[in-house]
Amino acid sequence: MKVFFIGYGQAGGKIVDKFIESNLRTGSDSFRGIAINTARTDLMGLQHIAFEDRVLIGQTVVKGHGVGTDNDAGARITFDEIDIIMNAIDRKGIGGTEAFIIVAGLGGGTGSGGAPVLARYLKKVYHEPVYVLGMLPAPEEGKLYSYNAARSLATLVNEADNVFLFDNSAWKNEGESIKGAFERLNDEIVRRFGILFRAGEIGAAGIGEMVIDSSEIINTLRGGGISSLGYAITELSDPEFESERGIGKLFRRQTRREERPEDKLIGEDKASRTLSLVRRAMLGRLTMPCDYTTAARALVLVAGPPNELDRKGIEKAKSWVEENIAGVEVRGGDFPAQSRYIAAIVLLATITNTPRITKLIETAKEIKEANEKLDEQSGMKMDESIDLLFE
Ligand SMILES: Nc1nc2c(ncn2[C@@H]2O[C@H](COP(=O)(O)OP(=O)(O)O)[C@@H](O)[C@H]2O)c(=O)[nH]1
């Protein structure tokens, strides 16, 4: 799929920077991207997004120093300077774009407040779907971050065509600081969503049996709401490695064959390997932990060397996913890629009943009530401005 990324705020910019890097590394032309921020230093820290594609907004208001955790300010500045942003997108050129993806951390200020406003404008101006890839804050970041994330998410599900979530708190390790985890988490994000967003790309690795095209991703996401992604890989045995071994080759080869049935996978075996990989992807840790049985639609994608993938495995995996989710629409295909690994992703689209989001909304309500008490005391209304923008 040809994707136009807009990295909004610090987290968004860093992650889009990595998507662009992966594009440069693989020689693909599927991704293009720009970064938008109120903080100059965040933009300066990027490495792969071209300088002319880094857009500083709110200069007259915050003078390049960012909005902190004030997502009202993030929304207002975006609203006031939407022309600057839309011009930057135009200048980059949207030719061939099949989807816009706004990437933002939902707990902060610039991305949290700005992403919903930008989503609304993009939808007004362009026909292509507008998706958001949002990162949820960890509770330890503080209640204000949860509050921001809840407000941003509530608005985003109305403005965007679908919201992919990644829950920072589910992905950081015990004892690891959230800041220390970001590099690693960003790699996990780009690895998973990179496969999904690249699906349908015709690469050097040949033609797959069942290559999916962008419209299948778009149709899977049509229900809107919130979506989550599962991922698993398996390593293929390496025949070159084996032939490099000298003495005892014969013996070793025989035992290896017994130990590593993957060496000679054919037909049925290949299919069950695909099925078990897809099961691992869906039952393992999802980008947004959720009850997969609530998903309205799903998409299964298996990436690897074409001779290791087969139609039957993907069909089996699709049926298995269909038996396990709420809806009956399960799409799927393969993605030829020259690799020592086979990777599977399962997109669970339009999920409901996520305890993490229920918790987030509870925290937000507590804060809202506390704020209202403060408002009464001070005679000011704190919670009006962002809501006003969307009435
Ligand atoms: N996964 C991930 N999350 C991040 C990263 N940086 C910040 N975040 C999250 O995003 C939220 C917003 O932070 P930030 O992007 O700095 O805010 P903004 O610049 O005002 O949009 C934080 O509360 C974190 O939960 C990052 O590099 N990776």
Ligand SMILES: [Mg+2]
């Ligand atoms: Mg920041």
